[in-house]
Amino acid sequence: MVYPVAEQQAGAAGYPAAEAFEPGAGLVWSRISSRYPWHRRIAALVRAIPVAAVGAFLLWRGGGTLAALLWVVGVLAVLVVSWVAVEIAYRSYGYAERGDDLIVTSGVFVRRLIVVPYGRMQFVDVTAGLLERWMGLSTVRLHTAAAATDAVIPGLPAAEAALLRDRLARKGEERSMGL
Amino acid sequence: MPPHGMPQPGYGVPPGYPPQRAYGPPQMYPGPVYPAPGYRYVPPAPPPPVRFSVGTHRVHWATAPLRAFTIMIVYFVLLGFPLLMTRTSDGAAVSFSPVVLLRFLIVSLVVGAGAVAAGLWGWLGLRFRIEGDDLVVENGLLRRRVRRIPLSRIQAIDVVRPLVTRVFSLAEVRVELAGGEQSEIPFRYLGRRAAGDLRAELLARAAGLPGHTPEAPERPVYRVPFGTLLGGLVLRLPVIATFLLMIFSLVFLIAFRELAMLAVALPALLGLIRAVIAPMVMYANFTVAVSPDGVRLRYGLLETRMQTVPPGRVQAVSVVEPSIWRGPGWARLDVTVAGYAGERQALSSTLLPAAPRAVVAQLVALVFPGTNFDAVPLLPASQRGMTVDRADGAGTDDVIFVARHGWLCRRTDIIAHARAQSVRLTVNPVQRLLGLATVHVDAPPGLVQVAAADRDLGEARAIVESTALRARSARAASGDTAHWAARQNQAR
Numbered sequence: 001m002v003y004p005v006a007e008q009q010a011g012a013a014g015y016p017a018a019e020a021f022e023p024g025a026g027l028v029w030s031r032i033s034s035r036y037p038w039h040r041r042i043a044a045l046v047r048a049i050p051v052a053a054v055g056a057f058l059l060w061r062g063g064g065t066l067a068a069l070l071w072v073v074g075v076l077a078v079l080v081v082s083w084v085a086v087e088i089a090y091r092s093y094g095y096a097e098r099g100d101d102l103i104v105t106s107g108v109f110v111r112r113l114i115v116v117p118y119g120r121m122q123f124v125d126v127t128a129g130l131l132e133r134w135m136g137l138s139t140v141r142l143h144t145a146a147a148a149t150d151a152v153i154p155g156l157p158a159a160e161a162a163l164l165r166d167r168l169a170r171k172g173e174e175r176s177m178g179l
Numbered sequence: 180m181p182p183h184g185m186p187q188p189g190y191g192v193p194p195g196y197p198p199q200r201a202y203g204p205p206q207m208y209p210g211p212v213y214p215a216p217g218y219r220y221v222p223p224a225p226p227p228p229v230r231f232s233v234g235t236h237r238v239h240w241a242t243a244p245l246r247a248f249t250i251m252i253v254y255f256v257l258l259g260f261p262l263l264m265t266r267t268s269d270g271a272a273v274s275f276s277p278v279v280l281l282r283f284l285i286v287s288l289v290v291g292a293g294a295v296a297a298g299l300w301g302w303l304g305l306r307f308r309i310e311g312d313d314l315v316v317e318n319g320l321l322r323r324r325v326r327r328i329p330l331s332r333i334q335a336i337d338v339v340r341p342l343v344t345r346v347f348s349l350a351e352v353r354v355e356l357a358g359g360e361q362s363e364i365p366f367r368y369l370g371r372r373a374a375g376d377l378r379a380e381l382l383a384r385a386a387g388l389p390g391h392t393p394e395a396p397e398r399p400v401y402r403v404p405f406g407t408l409l410g411g412l413v414l415r416l417p418v419i420a421t422f423l424l425m426i427f428s429l430v431f432l433i434a435f436r437e438l439a440m441l442a443v444a445l446p447a448l449l450g451l452i453r454a455v456i457a458p459m460v461m462y463a464n465f466t467v468a469v470s471p472d473g474v475r476l477r478y479g480l481l482e483t484r485m486q487t488v489p490p491g492r493v494q495a496v497s498v499v500e501p502s503i504w505r506g507p508g509w510a511r512l513d514v515t516v517a518g519y520a521g522e523r524q525a526l527s528s529t530l531l532p533a534a535p536r537a538v539v540a541q542l543v544a545l546v547f548p549g550t551n552f553d554a555v556p557l558l559p560a561s562q563r564g565m566t567v568d569r570a571d572g573a574g575t576d577d578v579i580f581v582a583r584h585g586w587l588c589r590r591t592d593i594i595a596h597a598r599a600q601s602v603r604l605t606v607n608p609v610q611r612l613l614g615l616a617t618v619h620v621d622a623p624p625g626l627v628q629v630a631a632a633d634r635d636l637g638e639a640r641a642i643v644e645s646t647a648l649r650a651r652s653a654r655a656a657s658g659d660t661a662h663w664a665a666r667q668n669q670a671r
Contacts, residue, residue, distance in 0.1 A: 015640040017635065017636035019640070020616065020637055020640040109607075109608060110607045110608070111605065111611070113643065114604075116600075116601045117601065117650065119654060144601055146623050148601075148619065148621045149601040151601070
C-alpha cells in the first residue's frame with residue numbers, strides 16, 4: 001500500500017521547526033552529568049599546558065620573548081574558547097528512552113538526532129578513560145550493524161551508565177533479530 | 180494448506196521439476212545381457228552428489244599440487260632465475276655451465292620438497308563438516324583452530340573460478356558472514372561439481388531445509404548483451420572527457436613533439452583501462468537469475484563468479500542513471516549486502532552493470548518483494564537547498580524508503596524499512612541558516628547510503644518519526660531472516 005504524499009505533510013504540521021530537536025511525545029531529555037564540561041576542561045588544560053610550555057620554550061630559544069609570549073596568549077585564547085564551547089556542547093547532549101527506541105541528540109556545529117531501535121543494537125559499550133574514571137564518569141556507545149549510527153552518550157555518571165547499559169541490553173535482547 | 184497440485188509459492192520443489200532423487204548405490208542396468216557370462220554392464224552414471232552434511236570433508240586434492248606449483252613459480256621468479264645468471268664483464272647473462280646447473284638443481288630440489296610439503300600441509304590441515312545448524316571449519320594439523328559458524332548468519336555464497344583453476348575444473352567457494360574481520364570463509368579449491376553441491380547444501384541448510392534438498396531451480400531474469408555493457412561503460416561523461424583529454428594530449432604530443440604530454444596521456448589511458456576495460460572483462464556475460472534461495476549472478480570473462488544472495492540479505496540498493504544513459508533509458512543497480520566488507524564490497528556490489536531501466540525496476544521488485552519504487556511518490560526537496568549533490572526528492576511507502584539525488588548522474592537510493600538500522604537527523608551550519616535538515620536512514624557499510632537531504636526542519640523530524648514507526652512495524656512483520664524457507668513452509 002502506498003501512502004499518500006499528504007500524510008507526510010500532515011506529519012510535518014505536527015512538528016514545528018523549533019521542536020525538531022525535542023524528544024516529543026511529552027518526554028524530556030535525560031541530560032548528562034554536569035561534571036562532563038569540567039572533565040572536558042581539565043582534559044583541555046592537561047593538553048594545553050605541555051603544548052604551551054614546549055612551544056614557548058622552542059620559540060624563546062629560536063626567536064625571542066615576544067614570539068613565545070604570543071604563543072602562550074594564543075594557547076590561552078583557544079583554551080578560553082573551548083571553555084565556553086564545552087558548556088554549549090554539554091547542553092546539546094540528551095537522550096530519551098522511548099517504547100521501542102532510544103533517541104540521542106548531540107552536536108554544536110552539526111546538530112544530530114539519532115533514533116536507534118532497541119532491536120537493532122548489536123552491543124552497547126561502556127568505556128571510561130583515566131580522567132573519566134577519576135571523575136566518576138563513563139561513556140556509553142551504541143553499535144548497530146551500520147557504522148554511520150555512531151550514537152554516543154558521554155559523561156554519564158558511572159552508576160547511571162551501567163544501569164542504562166543493562167536496560168538497553170535487556171530491551172535489545174527482547175527485540176533482537178538478525179540483520 | 181492448499182489442495183495438492185496447486186502451484187505453491189516460495190521454496191520447495193515446484194511443479195514440473197523432477198522430484199527429489201533418492202541417493203543410494205548406482206542402479207544396475209537391467210537391459211540386454213552381454214554375452215560374457217558373469218559380466219554385467221554398468222552404465223556410466225554421473226557421480227552422486229557429495230553429501231556435505233554427512234562426515235568430514237576436505238578441499239579437492241588437486242589443491243595441494245596447485246599450491247606447490249604456485250610456490251615454485253614464485254621461487255623461480257624471485258630466486259631460481261637469478262641463480263641461473265652468472266656475472267660477466269658487461270653485466271649478467273644466462274649460462275648453463277655444469278656448476279651453475281648443479282647449484283640451481285640443488286636449490287630447486289630443496290625448495291620443491293618444501294613446496295610439496297606446504298601444499299600437502301595446507302590440504303591436510305583444512306577440514307570442514309556440517310553439524311546441525313553449524314558449519315564447522317577446522318584448520319591446522321598441530322595447532323588446531325576450530326571455527327563454528329551458525330548457518331543462519333550466512334549472508335551470501337560465492338562460487339569463484341579464477342582463470343588458472345578453470346583449467347583444472349576447480350572452483351572456490353566463499354561463504355560471506357555478517358560483520359567485521361574474517362567474515363569470509365574461503366574454501367580453496369573444490370571440484371566444480373562439489374562446489375555447486377556445497378553451495379546448494381549450505382543454502383538449503385541456512386534456509387532450514389534438510390541438507391539433501393536438491394538445488395533450487397532458477398528462473399533467468401536478464402542477460403546483459405555485450406553492446407549494452409560496452410555502450411554503458413563508454414557513454415559516461417567522465418569516460419568521454421578522459422578519452423577526449425587523451426586524444427587531445429596525443430595530438431599535441433605528435434604535432435609539437437612535446438614529450439611532456441605523455442604525463443597527461445598515460446594516466447588518462449590508465450584511467451580508461453580502469454573505467455572501461457577492467458569492468459568489461461569482469462562483467463562480461465553478466466546473467467541474473469532468481470531462485471527461491473536468492474538472486475543468482477553469474478559473470479566474468481577470465482575469472483567467472485557465481486554469487487547467490489539469499490532473500491532478505493540485500494540491505495539497500497541504488498539505481499544509478501548517468502546523464503547520457505537516460506537517453507537510451509539504461510540504469511545500473513548497486514547494492515549493499517551485509518556480508519561483503521571492504522574490498523569485496525566494491526567488487527561484488529553490482530547487481531546489474533547496465534540494463535534497461537524496466538529490467539532494473541523488475542530486479543528491485545524481486546529484491547524487495549511487493550514494491551515498486553517508481554510508484555512511490557517523491558516529495559520534492561526544499562528549493563532553498565544548497566547541497567552540491569542536488570537533492571531531488573524523497574518518499575516512502577510501507578516497505579521501502581526512497582531518496583533521489585544527483586545533478587547529472589541521478590541516483591535513486593532505496594532501503595527497506597525492515598533493514599534500516601537507525602534513523603538520523605543532521606543539520607549542518609549552512610542548512611541551519613536555511614532552516615533545512617537531512618534525514619539519513621542507515622544501512623550497514625556499503626556503497627549505498629540512503630539520505631534525504633534538504634528537507635524543511637519540521638518536515639524532516641516528521642519523516643524521522645514516521646520512518647522509525649514504519650521500520651518498527653516492518654521488522655515485526657518480517658521477523659528474523661534466518662531459516663526463511665522453513666518458516667515459509669510453516670506459514671503455509
